[in-house]
Amino acid sequence: MNILLEAFKQSFDLVLMLDRDLFEILFLSLKVSFISLFFSCLIGLPLGTFLAIKNFWFRDNILIVFNTLMGLPPVVVGLIVYLIISRSGPLGWLGILYTPTAMIIAQMILIIPIIVSLSAQAIEEVNQEYKYLFLSLVVPSHKAVKAYLFDARYSILTVMLAGFGRAISEVGAVIIVGGNIDHLTRVMTTSIALETSKGNLSLALALGIILLSIALTVNFLLIRLKIRAKRRMYV
Amino acid sequence: MFKKFTKSELKISPIKIKDLSISINDRFILNNINCLINNKSITAILGPNGAGKSLLLQTINGLIPISNGEITFNLRQLDENIRKQQAMVFQSPTLLRRTVLGNMEFVNSIYKNTNMLGVKDILKKVGLEAYNDKPARLLSGGEKQRLSLARALLIQPKLLLLDEPTANLDPYSLKLIEDLILEENSKGTTIILITHDMSQAKRLASDIIFINKGRVLEQTNSNIFFKEPKTIESKKYLAGEILL
Numbered sequence: 001m002n003i004l005l006e007a008f009k010q011s012f013d014l015v016l017m018l019d020r021d022l023f024e025i026l027f028l029s030l031k032v033s034f035i036s037l038f039f040s041c042l043i044g045l046p047l048g049t050f051l052a053i054k055n056f057w058f059r060d061n062i063l064i065v066f067n068t069l070m071g072l073p074p075v076v077v078g079l080i081v082y083l084i085i086s087r088s089g090p091l092g093w094l095g096i097l098y099t100p101t102a103m104i105i106a107q108m109i110l111i112i113p114i115i116v117s118l119s120a121q122a123i124e125e126v127n128q129e130y131k132y133l134f135l136s137l138v139v140p141s142h143k144a145v146k147a148y149l150f151d152a153r154y155s156i157l158t159v160m161l162a163g164f165g166r167a168i169s170e171v172g173a174v175i176i177v178g179g180n181i182d183h184l185t186r187v188m189t190t191s192i193a194l195e196t197s198k199g200n201l202s203l204a205l206a207l208g209i210i211l212l213s214i215a216l217t218v219n220f221l222l223i224r225l226k227i228r229a230k231r232r233m234y235v
Numbered sequence: 236m237f238k239k240f241t242k243s244e245l246k247i248s249p250i251k252i253k254d255l256s257i258s259i260n261d262r263f264i265l266n267n268i269n270c271l272i273n274n275k276s277i278t279a280i281l282g283p284n285g286a287g288k289s290l291l292l293q294t295i296n297g298l299i300p301i302s303n304g305e306i307t308f309n310l311r312q313l314d315e316n317i318r319k320q321q322a323m324v325f326q327s328p329t330l331l332r333r334t335v336l337g338n339m340e341f342v343n344s345i346y347k348n349t350n351m352l353g354v355k356d357i358l359k360k361v362g363l364e365a366y367n368d369k370p371a372r373l374l375s376g377g378e379k380q381r382l383s384l385a386r387a388l389l390i391q392p393k394l395l396l397l398d399e400p401t402a403n404l405d406p407y408s409l410k411l412i413e414d415l416i417l418e419e420n421s422k423g424t425t426i427i428l429i430t431h432d433m434s435q436a437k438r439l440a441s442d443i444i445f446i447n448k449g450r451v452l453e454q455t456n457s458n459i460f461f462k463e464p465k466t467i468e469s470k471k472y473l474a475g476e477i478l479l
Contacts, residue, residue, distance in 0.1 A: 130331070132325070133325070136298060137342060137345060140345070234332045235332070
């Protein structure tokens, strides 16, 4: 119990004292997660939309693959990315090992299947509803896609939240490809792992509480938004 | 060579349906349909549930692929230009997850037939001018159907397809929709209407197509159909008997 109280006190102290190291780690965590989420959405949302509205013979198989990839073990992804971008790997010449770029790539591999699978589900639901209307109105494809994405916006926000949750809480892959280098690639999760291994449990727990608070705040805001949308029957 | 038509020049009726058959899972739902929809007419398609009325309407709208036969619109085959001259109001209105105005703006962004004033004018016509910012899916059944019709009118169609547009509506919505149908028809729009309301068919329709089990059993003038139905099935239908 003492360790928990100590952790809470320490987390408040760290935040209130505007601890520079903490904010550096926090900023990098958010930066890496948001950038990987942004690029994952850029790839995943059009792909998810395409899979949701187009019917071709191996479409279901592709969706099964993406659904399976949602459960990719982060350490395996970390290892594969490591092998590819390490000096002797095929992309070693890029020199991005142990940089935030490598962490973003690893996180994207983990997030893209989530964005594709869940957005395909969300848009398929809207497509079932709108299919005949759009066909009857002779809606051009680009306008239909825009409308699907816009009208499924609240469900897509939830999809993005799931992706962000996966990114911000991820440790296995980023520690392998990022290396947990102080002031360079150290993020919240890798700091927690480091402090735990050093036996500094209260600091590790304090960092955990801060990480949890961020996730909670983002979740809270989005869920409130979704409840409001539900009341207006936009979901 | 073929003459290129401008939108206002393009005539899409009379509509001639010749030997039309639709099969789904190797079962013929519409079988050898032959009928003619006159230019600027209001044609009511009547028949018991499951007769194939909605399917016929959807086929005319190009939503269902034709298995056999053909539909010609003023001697032209169905193409995108003709489809853009049609508007369909479905039995259960599909409204976008947006406001009333958002639904109208979406259709207007495709057809660009009018400006914001025109959009609001149509909403006023259907009695929804006070609901601009209301989420469309929160409207009542009658209001949803009126919005659906307003959206169709925004297209300024030459052919208006209405699948039971007044089913389960209150008298106000019913009268409003019927008045709008007559007004549109007076402007020269050809209208095809599915209804189970015989008095509505008498009030609105100039022609009747009677369908049973995927076949057209009778096509005639409305007055003649209601006074002297020719087939046993249509007599039974008008008498409110079950058709087996």
